[in-house]
Amino acid sequence: MRTRLLGFTAALVLAVLGAAVPVAQAAVPTVTGPKCVEGGGTVEYDATTGLYTCVGGTYDAVLITTT
Numbered sequence: 674m675r676t677r678l679l680g681f682t683a684a685l686v687l688a689v690l691g692a693a694v695p696v697a698q699a700a701v702p703t704v705t706g707p708k709c710v711e712g713g714g715t716v717e718y719d720a721t722t723g724l725y726t727c728v729g730g731t732y733d734a735v736l737i738t739t740t
Contacts, residue, residue, distance in 0.1 A: 703738040 714730030725737035
């Protein structure tokens with residue numbers, strides 16, 4: 674009985690976390706490359722993270738979705 678309860682609890686926790694991850698990713702502010710440049714910034718690649726970010730301007734330090 675305890676094994677079933679533990680398994681059910683683990684499945685429930687994993688289901689909740691699985692549903693929360695896309696919501697957390699969608700909450701991250703992003704901007705396109707051209708919009709970054711229009712806002713007075715520059716698109717720069719960060720080799721340590723492998724991501725492009727907007728540096729300076731209106732969208733300073735915002736992740737770039739497409740260049």
